[in-house]
Amino acid sequence: MTTRAPRPAAIALATATVLAMSACGGGGFDEGSDPTGQASGPAELTILIGSSGPAETDAVTAAAQAWSEESGNTATVTAAQDLPQQLSQGFAAGSPPDVFYVSSDTVASYAENGSLEPYAGDLSNVDDFYPNLREAFTVDDQFYCAPKDFSTLSLIINTDSWAAAGLTDEDIPTSWDELSAVAEQLTTPDQVGLTTSTEYQRLGAFMAQAGGGLVTDGTATADSSENVEALEYVQSVVELGAWSFAADLDSGWAGEAFGNARAAMTIEGNWMIGAMSADYPDINYQVVPLPEGPAGAGTLTFTNCWGIAAQSDNIEAAKDLVEFLTSSEQQLEFASAFGVMPSVESAADQWRADNPDFVAFLDQADVAVAVPNQVGVSDVVADLNAQLEGLSSGDPQAILDSAQSNLEAIL
Amino acid sequence: MSSRRSRDAGGIRGREAAAGWLFTAPALVILGLFLALPILMAAWVSVSDWRGQGSPFSSSVGFVGADNYRGILSAESGLPARDFGTALRNNFWYVVLVVPLQTILSLFLAVLVNRKVLRGRGFFRTAFYFPSVTSSVAIVIVFLFLFSGSGAVNKSLSWLGVNGPNWFADPRGVAHVVLGVFGIDGAPALLSDNGFLSLSWWEWLAGPSVAMSALIMLAVFTTSGTFMLLFIAALQNVSGEVQEAALLDGASGWQRFRFVTLPLLRPTLFTVLTLGLIGTWQVFDQIFVGTQGGPAKTTITPAYLSYTSSFLNNRWGQGAAIAFILFAIIVVLTLIQRWVLRERGVPKRKRYVPDAAVVGTTR
Numbered sequence: 001m002t003t004r005a006p007r008p009a010a011i012a013l014a015t016a017t018v019l020a021m022s023a024c025g026g027g028g029f030d031e032g033s034d035p036t037g038q039a040s041g042p043a044e045l046t047i048l049i050g051s052s053g054p055a056e057t058d059a060v061t062a063a064a065q066a067w068s069e070e071s072g073n074t075a076t077v078t079a080a081q082d083l084p085q086q087l088s089q090g091f092a093a094g095s096p097p098d099v100f101y102v103s104s105d106t107v108a109s110y111a112e113n114g115s116l117e118p119y120a121g122d123l124s125n126v127d128d129f130y131p132n133l134r135e136a137f138t139v140d141d142q143f144y145c146a147p148k149d150f151s152t153l154s155l156i157i158n159t160d161s162w163a164a165a166g167l168t169d170e171d172i173p174t175s176w177d178e179l180s181a182v183a184e185q186l187t188t189p190d191q192v193g194l195t196t197s198t199e200y201q202r203l204g205a206f207m208a209q210a211g212g213g214l215v216t217d218g219t220a221t222a223d224s225s226e227n228v229e230a231l232e233y234v235q236s237v238v239e240l241g242a243w244s245f246a247a248d249l250d251s252g253w254a255g256e257a258f259g260n261a262r263a264a265m266t267i268e269g270n271w272m273i274g275a276m277s278a279d280y281p282d283i284n285y286q287v288v289p290l291p292e293g294p295a296g297a298g299t300l301t302f303t304n305c306w307g308i309a310a311q312s313d314n315i316e317a318a319k320d321l322v323e324f325l326t327s328s329e330q331q332l333e334f335a336s337a338f339g340v341m342p343s344v345e346s347a348a349d350q351w352r353a354d355n356p357d358f359v360a361f362l363d364q365a366d367v368a369v370a371v372p373n374q375v376g377v378s379d380v381v382a383d384l385n386a387q388l389e390g391l392s393s394g395d396p397q398a399i400l401d402s403a404q405s406n407l408e409a410i411l
Numbered sequence: 412m413s414s415r416r417s418r419d420a421g422g423i424r425g426r427e428a429a430a431g432w433l434f435t436a437p438a439l440v441i442l443g444l445f446l447a448l449p450i451l452m453a454a455w456v457s458v459s460d461w462r463g464q465g466s467p468f469s470s471s472v473g474f475v476g477a478d479n480y481r482g483i484l485s486a487e488s489g490l491p492a493r494d495f496g497t498a499l500r501n502n503f504w505y506v507v508l509v510v511p512l513q514t515i516l517s518l519f520l521a522v523l524v525n526r527k528v529l530r531g532r533g534f535f536r537t538a539f540y541f542p543s544v545t546s547s548v549a550i551v552i553v554f555l556f557l558f559s560g561s562g563a564v565n566k567s568l569s570w571l572g573v574n575g576p577n578w579f580a581d582p583r584g585v586a587h588v589v590l591g592v593f594g595i596d597g598a599p600a601l602l603s604d605n606g607f608l609s610l611s612w613w614e615w616l617a618g619p620s621v622a623m624s625a626l627i628m629l630a631v632f633t634t635s636g637t638f639m640l641l642f643i644a645a646l647q648n649v650s651g652e653v654q655e656a657a658l659l660d661g662a663s664g665w666q667r668f669r670f671v672t673l674p675l676l677r678p679t680l681f682t683v684l685t686l687g688l689i690g691t692w693q694v695f696d697q698i699f700v701g702t703q704g705g706p707a708k709t710t711i712t713p714a715y716l717s718y719t720s721s722f723l724n725n726r727w728g729q730g731a732a733i734a735f736i737l738f739a740i741i742v743v744l745t746l747i748q749r750w751v752l753r754e755r756g757v758p759k760r761k762r763y764v765p766d767a768a769v770v771g772t773t774r
Contacts, residue, residue, distance in 0.1 A: 030620060085722045092727075095467045113462035135640040246581035246704070250560040311465070311606050379490055379724065409489035 039376050045075040048090070048097035048306075050083035052271070052338060059337035060325075067324045073317050075099075091115050094311065098318045102145055102307035104136040105345035110307065111139040117308040118142040119319050125326060128344040135304045136370035145305035146326045149340035151269035153299045154360045154370045155179075155291070161186055161264035173291045176209075177231055179192045179259050183242035186264035193242035194382045195254045195263035199385040201371065202254070202267055205232035205300050209293025214381070215372040220407035222384075223400045229294065231396035245392070259283055261311050269302060270361045274339045287360045301368035303343065341365075376410035457731035463721075475487065479728035480736070483513040486609045491729060494708070494716060496608035498733075502692060503714040504619040508631045518676075521642030522668070536643070543636035550633055551701040554580060558625045578625045582707035584617025585624055620709030626697050634690065638683045645679035646672070681752050685745055692741050696739040713737045 047064060051057045057079045064075040080086045083101060090096035098271030102110060107158035110116045120126065120143040126134075133147040155173070165185050173179040183193030196202040200214070207213060210233075212226030221227075237243040244263065260264040266272075267290065276283060290299050308315060308324045322332060331342035332350055341362055342351055352359050371381065384403040391399065452467060460475045461467040482488045484497040524535045542550060557563050558578035565575035576583075590596075596604070598613030606612055619627060649672055657671045673680075695714040697705060704711035704719070711719075713733050721730030 088463050088722045088725065092463050092465070100669075113464050113725055115464060159623050222647045248560070248577060250577070287538055370749075376490075379494075383494075383708070386582075386705065389705070 019160060025289075038313055038315065043073040043314035045073060045099060045314055045318055045321060046097040047075055047077045047321075048083065048086060048100040049077060049079050050101045051079040052274070055274075056334075057339040059334055063325055063330055063333065064321070067321050070324070071320060073314075073321075075321060084191055091309070091338070096309040096311055098312040098314055099321060100307050101148070102137075103304050104263075104373050105371050105378045105381070107137050107144055107305065107307075108139045108373050110380070111142070111144050111373050114145050114310055116306075117310045117312065117315055117318075118144045119308050119315065119322075120144060120146045120305075121186075122319065123323050123326070125323065125344060128328070128346050129224070129237050129326075130300065130343060130345060130365055130366060132365075132370060133343050134299075136303055136373060139373065143306045146322050147149060147303050147305050147343035148326060148329065149334060149343050150301050150303035150365075151271060151341060152301045152361050152364045153202065153267050153269050154287045154289060154364065156266050156268055156272055157286045157288060158258065158264045159286050161191060161261070165306065167265075172288050175291050176206075176293055179291045180233075180237045180242060182239055183237060183265065183369065184304070187242045191261060192244040192249065192263045193338075194237065194265045195244050195246055195249055195257045196267045197246045197254050198388040198391055199334060200381050200388060201300065201302070201385075203231065203234055203388065203391075204371070205290055205298060206234060206293060208298030208300065208367075209290065209295060211293070211295030211298075213369060213372075214384075214403065214407060215377070215411065218374075218411065220404055220411050221406050223397070223404035226295065227400050228336065228396050231390045231391065231400070233293075234395065235391065258285075269343055270358060273288070273355075273358060287358050289360045291365050297364070297367040299364045299368045301365070301370050303370065340405070374411060376406070380406045380410065420524050428635045435573040448751065453731045453734060456727050457735050459728055461727050463725045465725050467727075475728070479732040482729055483736075484608065489718070491726075495713070495733065496610040497614075497708050498711045498716045499608060499712045500610055500615055501619070501623060501709060505611060505623060505627060505630070505694060505712070506688065506691040508619065508627050509634075509691045510684065511625075513631045513634050513687055514680070514683055516631060517638035518642050520635060520639045522672075524639070525643055536639075539639055540636040543640075544631045545633075547633060548700050549586065549697050550629065551697050554629045555701060565636065577622045577623045579702060580706050581621035582705075582709045584620055584709070586616055586618030588621070589618075620706070622702060622706050623710050626694075626701065626710060629697060629701075630691065630694070634687070638687070641679055641683055642676065649675050655691060671721055677752065677754075681749070684748055684752070688744055688748065689741055692737060692744075749767070 010279065045064075048062055049057070051060070056079065060354075061077045064077050072411045078097070082151050084106070087100060096115070102116070103165050104185045107116070111118070113403060120134075120137065123146055126143070126146075129147055130150070133150055134143055137144050137147060144217075157172075165182075167185065171178075171182055179194070186193040204214070205229040207227045208209070210230040212221065212224045212227040212230060214220070214222045214227075234243070238245075244257075246252070246254040246257050249257040251260070251262070254263070254266040255268050255272055255275050257263045258272075259276060260266075261283065276285060289297065292298075306325060308318045308322065312318055326344065328342065328344055328347040328350075331340075331344060331347050332354070334340055334353055335342055335347075336354065342348070348362060348365075351362060371377070380403060383406055384399070387394065387402065457479055458474060459467060459472050460478075461472045464471075466472075478630060483491050486492055520539050523529070524532050524539065526532075529535070558565075560577035560580070562578075564578070568575040569669040588601050598611070602616065603611045607615065653671055653675070654667060657667045662670065693714050694712050695718070698710055698712055698715045699718070702710040704715060714737065717730045717733040717737070719727045720733065
């Protein structure tokens with residue numbers, strides 16, 4: 001008999017295990033698949049944001065409070081430590097936040113697995129968003145989520161170095177040749193003319209100026225001659241010694257190298273405004289549009305949207321909240337609180353009046369292209385970035401060829 | 412075997428088994444709930460098309476067989492397979508260098524601080540053990556500063572006239588760099604055209620990147636202290652009489668270490684190597700905090716890749732599949748190592764008993 005003793009215990013354990021597993025299974029399934037499970041009465045919304053700092057958290061919290069008072073619902077703002085991870089956990093557990101930030105390069109992956117409610121087409125202010133931002137959040141012809149704000153890349157110039165090199169406003173570069181010329185003039189033993197990171201998210205601006213891009217109308221065009229031309233141009237300036245990459249200047253990002261006066265120019269987005277005043281208040285700088293390439297003006301844009309979880313019980317209230325948050329007035333409040341640019345055209349004039357020194361960022365909105373948003377592109381871009389780290393001594397054609405084959409595999 | 416033994420012990424003591432199960436139940440339930448259950452769930456996820464939406468056991472999640480495994484192993488799937496090959500290559504070099512180095516260094520330190528004539532032994536023991544009790548995140552950050560392009564390490568190297576690399580930004584493979592010194596820059600066609608897991612043999616032979624080498628030094632630095640402690644404990648078990656006997660037989664200092672002390676340390680050596688092997692194949696925190704897989708993906712490891720494919724790319728099946736392949740690698744290597752370190756000339760029955768007494772009696 002004693003040999004049998006373990007059996008009941010083992011069976012009990014197995015039963016408990018199976019029960020526990022099915023319990024885990026039940027909850028998520030019911031919530032996930034029931035489209036009519038919308039709550040009635042005042043809604044309690046949770047908002048998860050990937051905040052850049054206390055200024056952003058406070059501003060979003062204040063806006064959520066204002067909406068709560070106006071609408072009679074409640075909205076709680078949480079600043080995520082690690083947004084993608086916390087979102088993944090929320091979705092897997094069947095209890096995601098109702099409203100959250102989604103970046104344009106991950107929107108397709110969330111849309112594809114059914115996490116996102118494609119609500120943005122229903123908003124009353126839908127036509128007010130910039131067309132290229134709408135496109136950034138459009139997957140399979142569905143406009144998924146409303147852009148909350150955006151940034152573009154501009155040329156940032158250290159005005160003291162500029163004057164010291166004997167340059168004037170006349171010399172502000174408007175072509176690639178002029179850019180390499182001033183970069184060379186600005187290069188001193190202590191300071192390099194221009195610095196950027198090596199990633200596609202910066203060098204891609206030159207591809208746009210050459211008329212290229214990674215994806216054109218849904219087909220992979222990474223190995224186009226325009227892209228090769230752009231990278232060869234970058235290489236040529238690096239060979240002149242007038243352009244160093246941030247990592248080679250011991251900097252985590254180009255803004256750090258610029259702020260520490262190790263470079264006289266950099267190419268960054270409007271987040272530089274906040275970074276410069278917080279970390280490097282002593283550096284005098286000026287923001288001008290990027291120079292034009294062989295195919296004209298071009299820059300990259302980066303944007304996040306207000307995603308609404310398809311699993312949310314309060315989709316209608318969430319839409320109302322997003323409409324409030326993306327209104328012209330509210331976006332201008334965000335702009336003054338933490339230096340973003342409104343995603344709606346109706347707020348542009350007021351933003352220009354409020355930020356006369358930084359209009360270059362907004363002036364380039366029409367020529368800005370977003371990072372491609374197809375599923376899997378973020379991996380291809382990550383791999384491209386890994387190879388671009390070796391650009392100074394690498395072969396642009398070979399780098400782009402491998403990106404091309406990776407892109408063809410996913411498109 | 413065991414059932415017969417328990418039957419022999421049965422009869423009057425039958426009730427003890429029930430009591431035993433009762434007392435171990437809390438531990439079993441906790442282990443089952445937090446260890447066995449998640450592993451089973453992960454096993455299911457690795458053969459399912461779950462995309463991180465709700466429960467993996469809901470009816471909308473389908474069984475896809477070995478698709479996830481094929482996705483990271485077959486060269487046809489492109490980027491994911493290449494990433495996995497790269498991660499295995501990186502981690503392979505990390506293990507090959509860290510495990511022997513940390514074992515030798517910790518044994519060396521243990522012998523050093525175990526000497527009774529050493530003044531301030533307590534101080535040295537604490538000093539060597541200190542990195543092990545410090546938060547690994549803090550150490551990684553200190554290393555990031557030490558090994559930055561203009562950091563302390565390169566400063567010291569410059570005194571010796573060496574122009575140090577920009578450690579954490581340098582993706583060149585160390586073996587490639589060394590070969591480059593001898594003028595070998597490209598690979599022979601045999602190596603560059605053939606390969607394993609989407610990487611050519613030439614890429615496999617790259618060795619750890621310069622950035623990974625810095626992480627290797629970090630790992631050796633932090634773990635040697637822990638293993639030193641294990642070796643000290645083992646060394647203090649080596650009785651003085653054995654040493655004296657060897658001394659009388661005319662053994663030199665080195666001979667006593669090599670032929671008396673080291674064989675007596677075999678069980679500890681097994682422990683240290685096993686723990687080292689498991690720990691190094693699972694390296695994650697240093698990558699997550701320090702390099703995020705860069706430069707040029709030369710520090711991605713399977714554990715880190717598993718995290719990014721699951722949490723950042725929503726490809727949970729692939730992430731789980733990577734975790735299981737990693738598990739298989741660790742188990743196989745541990746078995747191989749156990750076989751290599753087995754007691755030779757001991758009756759089979761006692762071979763795998765890591766017990767110093769066995770060693771003592773057979774000598």
